[in-house]
Amino acid sequence: MxxxxxxxxxxxxxxxxxxxxxxxxxxxxxxxxxxxxxxxxxxxxxxxxxxxxxxxxxxxxxxxxxxxxxxxxxxxxIPNRFSALQLSALDTYFALARGYQGEAGDVTALxxxxxxxxxxxxxxxxxxxxxxxxxxxxxxxxxxxxxxxxxxxxxxxxxxxxxxxxxxxxxxxxxxxxxxxxxxxxxxxxxxxxxxxxxxxxxxxxxxxxxxxxxxxxxxxxxxxxxxxxxxxxxxxxxxxxxxxxxxxxxxxxxxxxxxxxxxxxxxxxxxxxxxxxxxxxxxxxxxxxxxxxxxxxxxxxxxxxxxxxxxxxxxxxxxxxxxxxxxxxxxxxxxxxxxxxxxxxxxxxxxxxxxxxxxxxxxxxxxxxxxxxxxxxxxTARVTANEQLTHRLAELTAADFQRLPAFEERSRLQKSALALPLLPTTTIGSFPQTREVKAARAAFKKASLSEAEYHDFLREKIADCVAFQEDIGLDVLVHGEFERNDMVEYFGEHLSGFLFTKKAWVQSYGTRCVKPPIIWGDISRERPITVGWSAFAQHLTEKPVKGMLTGPVTILNWSFPREDISLKESTLQIALAIQEEVLDLEAHGIKIIQIDEAALREKLPLRKSDWYSEYLDWAIPAFRLVHSRVAPETQIHTHMCYSEFADILTAIDQMDADVISFEASRSNLSLLDALSAQHFQTAVGPGVYDIHSPRVPSVAELRATIQALLEKIAADKLWVNPDCGLKTRDEKETFASLKHLAQAAQEARKELVYDNIE
Known part of the structure; x- marks a missing residue:
């Protein structure tokens, strides 16, 4: 054979x-x-x-x-705008993939x-x-x-x-x-x-x-x-x-x-x-x-x-x-x-x-x-022993555990009063560039050539610089930069029971971007706080709100190698309970905005629409709601989704009952906007205004035009301004330039809105 x-x-x-x-x-x-x-x-x-x-x-x-x-x-x-650059065949190929900004011209990627x-x-x-x-x-x-x-x-x-x-x-x-x-x-x-x-x-x-x-x-x-x-x-x-x-x-x-x-x-x-x-x-x-x-x-x-x-x-x-x-x-x-x-x-x-x-x-x-x-x-033979206490917790969940109160509109009113954010609030998706310096410090800490105290001092210094930069350019909701994290899933897996980790098990995600998914080996539970200390430290540095940054249960599952001896639903609910504990800890430490990323929500969505709810969304969406169902009304819950097609599942996304959702949008030419409008989407949204997977730096004028296009489809009091995704894979020079332009463009658009209202 x-x-x-x-x-x-x-x-x-x-x-x-x-x-x-x-x-x-x-x-x-x-x-x-x-x-x-x-x-x-x-x-x-x-x-x-x-x-x-x-x-x-x-x-x-x-x-x-x-x-x-x-x-x-x-x-x-090959679209004409790329052929017109008159680059070599290989560089034209890479321009299609990554965009191009140089002597030959300026084009965005496919x-x-x-x-x-x-x-x-x-x-x-x-x-x-x-x-x-x-x-x-x-x-x-x-x-x-x-x-x-x-x-x-x-x-x-x-x-x-x-x-x-x-x-x-x-x-x-x-x-x-x-x-x-x-x-x-x-x-x-x-x-x-x-x-x-x-x-x-x-x-x-x-x-x-x-x-x-x-x-x-x-x-x-x-x-x-x-x-x-x-x-x-x-x-x-x-x-x-x-x-x-x-x-x-x-x-x-x-x-x-x-x-x-x-x-x-x-x-x-x-x-x-x-x-x-x-x-x-x-x-x-x-x-x-x-x-x-x-x-x-x-x-x-x-x-x-x-x-x-x-x-x-x-x-x-x-x-x-x-x-x-x-x-x-x-x-x-x-x-x-x-x-x-x-x-x-x-x-x-x-x-x-x-x-x-x-x-x-x-x-x-x-x-x-x-x-x-x-x-x-x-x-x-059985590979793992079940966590009976966790099994009991899951069995006791009721419909009320998946429902956040009060309803969205009442929460929105309370949050506007508590946070006092301006129109078109600006933020980033969470991570800042993971420079060679950051990677070297992490590697030294793992090899014990850098003590825990020295490593934590280094991280605090990076966080302080990151917060200061964001304040300096005028962003409204800040992040701590996630310098302590090697990966948005692996980092959480390292702080949860039930995971195994590899050294060289790299898998290609796109182009030169490789990920190292953890392996879900057994039942999952949270044994201690994961992100609370770093987020609380960053919040103490500023009067502006700092987002607590978490990875959601569906994304942790979908970006790991899952078990095959229990259902995906059961594994996801285990993770959801663990992340819920982290959410409540962040809230107790004064974090008023918490972002729970579900970048991979669509990843295990069945390819046939007839199976969407019965085999996936009927448990994936409630798993997300379980994570944030117990927070106070004034605590604003964000989520983020990247590089996928969402127009056909907007109803399900709205059912996640988040307060703000940021999407990838720039590479899809903002085509999601019409669907949001047609759907009467209730959640406030942050469609990405520039593509972070390309090294090009958008100009202020380009970003102003993008924001204006967004405002034609989305009410100003529902619109956030942010990049497409996290910034960890970019270098500092292009990141800082792009964010300065983003902040300036948003501030100019905000002034214009205020002026129009006065007129």
Whole structure:
């Protein structure tokens, strides 16, 4: 039985790609040197897969920033404002991803959005009326030949045309205007790969697992009948993931493709569809049976029961999705053996695939027996002991525990009186730049070369400087800067029971941004205050309100590797009770504004709307309400959500019953505003006025124009002014300049509002 994977992590064993790319951004590496590092990583990964025994190895799953962007650039889907910069091909690519501000011009980056239900982010391709779709790039061919040159036959991977369309913005144009050229360009890719001798091409179509209308099904089928028809040497694998394809399964069977990749992990109805409608005998079934998103070992007994129902002669064992979403290898960690044996990262999942293939071989009973024994023992014993006291607390919760009183309007009136904030209050989302100095001090403290007293003195000095800067430029609601935090989730996990932490388990979030999700190992509870001391210290430095900064329970869950032995709902409510204790402690220490970030609220939202409430929102929204339900009416509760699409879940967001919600908005061209207006959104809002994921500094005039655009859609007494997201990844120079401009723009807009009212 053959084995494969949908894709492999590209950042490298030790984040080599991140390090090299950021050196290039700083001018410390040439284009040739960056290209050489990419080539070295690709070679290492291909050889690793080959040595692990993977039969069918993918290529072109590597990217310097994002594979969706790679496909757009391959097909010349580059907006004119970027082409007009006349930069090199590589710098144009990075300008699309990060924006550009320099001698050649000043452009903002393409919008960035969540990749389906993951913490990865993709760049949104943009079609214009003048876009000439055609094959202009060579990356997919170059990397295939690169692997072939070292004796490894690969299966090139690109984003499929239907998903490319569904993820793209069409500015002043329509899909139909570009469809013939798009299909022609994909046909040219197939023809070129056939000339080069590629046996397979993988076309990723994850958009098929979402709800499909009749028109969407028709569009997909018309594309693939034309694309896949005719004579060709290269076989086509239609790869889906993140769910099942119930809306189009029967139609897929009729397509002239050679393989279909189905997700048997997240695809709730995948097996049922297979058993009800069968599977075409002329196609290979690429069965996603090893979880590509979580880090727990595969339960071989369950997987083998599944495999027994599938046609072995047509079967290729695969991962449920790309291994991009898990760390590189458990071998890099220092867990005790009894703990480590429960985990499977990307490298270990390769072994799981080859072991399952060997076990499924009916001719090799000896191998089957040896390989099964350890796996059976792993799942035969309980891994953790339940916290009975916590279980009892959860069981005693009633509807009243999830309801904050008084109602929003009465709270709003009380808060305006208590806080006495001006119109268009300004603030930041929380974190300030994590400079080398900050990182070095934290590392020294962890290595015990800096005492706790010395480290805390350092942090207090940084906080004092941060507060002074904010006061100096005139921000209205301040933050302490979060210099003590390595990560907004890991930091909280370190102060809660039930978490495990890794040293090198990095996962790419976007571009060069990598995160190290903690692992939820057992039941979660709070044993001592987490943030109270730092927030209280900052508040003592100023008469202005300082926000207490917390990460919400849903985001802590979604940005961790969750347990699989209890429900996501139960884990989230455990976290919610712990964060509730922190909220009440902050309030007791004089913190009048508390921000509970739910940046990842949408991340585990089911991809099908019919499942939104029954499987997620019915417990995720109440979990947030549980966190703040017991605070005083005068305490103002904020939350923040970043880089996602929120228009379709605004009703649920309003039900969170926060007092102020800040959103990412700048990269979506403020398109959320119309939805807020149509929804009659009650909560005060802070749509981000500039993009913190780009190094460019917005001018005062640009920010004034943005604030004016916001005021056309949002009442002045409901509008806050803030950046898109936290500032920890930015450098101090650009951060300080941007915030000064933000404060000045808001102050000018405020004066104009006051003047207009007088007139």
């Amino acid at each position: 053959k084995t494969t994977i949908v894709g492999f992590p590209r950042i490298g064993e030790n984040r080599e790609l991140k390090i090299a790319t950021e050196k290039y951004f700083r001018g410390d590496l040439t284009q040739e040197q960056l290209a050489a590092e990419g080539k070295r990583l690709r070679r290492m990964h291909w050889n690793l897969l080959k040595e692990a025994g993977i039969s069918l190895i993918p290529s072109n799953d590597f990217s310097f920033y994002d594979t969706t962007l790679d496909t757009a650039v391959l097909l010349n889907v 919008p960035m959005k969540k990749w389906f239900n993951t913490n990865y982010h993709y760049l949104t391709p943009e079609f214009e009326q003048q876009t000439e779709v055609k094959l202009v790039g060579t990356k997919v061919f170059d990397e295939y030949l690169e692997a072939k040159a070292i004796g490894i036959e690969t299966r090139p991977v690109i984003l499929g045309p239907y998903t490319l369309i569904k993820l793209s913005d069409f500015k002043g144009t329509t899909v139909q205007e570009h469809l013939p050229a798009l299909i022609s360009a994909y046909q040219e890719v197939i023809a070129k790969l056939s000339e080069l001798g590629a046996e397979w091409l993988q076309l990723d179509e994850p958009s098929l697992v979402k709800d499909l209308t009749p028109d969407e099904r028709q569009l997909f089928m018309s594309i693939y009948r034309e694309l896949a028809g005719g004579t060709r040497e290269t076989k086509l694998l239609l790869q889906t993931y993140f769910g099942d394809v119930r809306d189009i399964y029967e139609d897929l069977s009729t397509l002239p493709v050679d393989g279909i990749g189905l997700d048997f992990v997240e695809g709730k109805q995948t097996l049922q569809l297979f058993e009800t409608f069968g599977f075409p005998q002329d196609k290979k079934l690429f069965a996603g049976v090893v979880n590509g998103k979580n880090i727990w070992r595969n339960d071989y007994s369950r997987t083998l029961n599944l495999l027994a129902k599938l046609p072995h002669d047509q079967l290729v064992l695969s991962t449920s999705c790309s291994l991009l979403h898990v760390p590189f290898s458990v071998a890099q960690e220092s867990f005790p053996a009894e703990v480590a044996r429960h985990f499977s990262f990307a490298k270990e999942k390769l072994s799981e695939l080859t072991e399952l293939a060997a076990i499924a071989d009916p001719t090799d009973d000896i191998a089957k027996s040896a390989l099964l024994a350890d796996n059976y023992r792993l799942f035969d």
